[in-house]
Amino acid sequence: MNRTEILQKVKEAMPEKRYIHTLGVEKQAIRLAKHYGENVEKASLAALLHDYAKYTELKTQQAIIVQEKMDPRLLSYHASLWHAPVGSFFAKNEFGVEDPAILEAIRVHTTGKIGMSRLDKILYLADYTEENRDFPGVEKARELVFQSLDQAMLYALGRTIIFLVSKNSPIFPDTFEAYNDFSSKTIKGDVNEFDE
Ligand code: DGI
Ligand code: FE
Numbered sequence: 001m002n003r004t005e006i007l008q009k010v011k012e013a014m015p016e017k018r019y020i021h022t023l024g025v026e027k028q029a030i031r032l033a034k035h036y037g038e039n040v041e042k043a044s045l046a047a048l049l050h051d052y053a054k055y056t057e058l059k060t061q062q063a064i065i066v067q068e069k070m071d072p073r074l075l076s077y078h079a080s081l082w083h084a085p086v087g088s089f090f091a092k093n094e095f096g097v098e099d100p101a102i103l104e105a106i107r108v109h110t111t112g113k114i115g116m117s118r119l120d121k122i123l124y125l126a127d128y129t130e131e132n133r134d135f136p137g138v139e140k141a142r143e144l145v146f147q148s149l150d151q152a153m154l155y156a157l158g159r160t161i162i163f164l165v166s167k168n169s170p171i172f173p174d175t176f177e178a179y180n181d182f183s184s185k186t187i188k189g190d191v192n193e194f195d196e
């Protein structure tokens, strides 16, 4: 599939606003890839496909999670988490993407996980900071993201957890695990800070 074909298929799968978001994520992912020496083509493709499954019928998403033996805990959490692993499945099966690094970045783009790769972080943070996003804290995230991917991940995951708690939403364990992983990597987030 060439770029034009990919763009057309992605565009047809979502409302205009989501397509504009997708192009914004690609732009930011390419900027970040260049800044951090990551493969630009991989970042671009992961970005273009990351929300492809967002408007797939939930029944279909659920069936794919079951059939493909994906993490069964997903089914007892909010359905907005499902489009990430299901999107990874479509990237492989509808777009012919074979690269495991691209497929994994798409799979973990909503929750994060322990031990994220540079490409995983770039997609997660491009999704969080692309130019059309507007929420409290996005400006700070846009600055942090070019200073340190790990600091930016800690900030973005922390803000996401605070946001979910403010809505009394359940938080998927991988989100906490990712947060803890980045927290323990930075001195600032170390629990010892509170010992004295
Ligand atoms: O698909 P996008 O809107 O571009 O962004 P996304 O895939 O990062 O997030 C989709 C939604 O999932 C968003 O409303 C925040 C929510 N979310 C992220 N982590 C968790 C979560 N929802 C729950 N319930 N638990 C989580 O851990
Ligand atoms: Fe998403």
Ligand code: FE
Pocket: 021, 025, 050, 051, 127
């Ligand atoms: Fe997105």
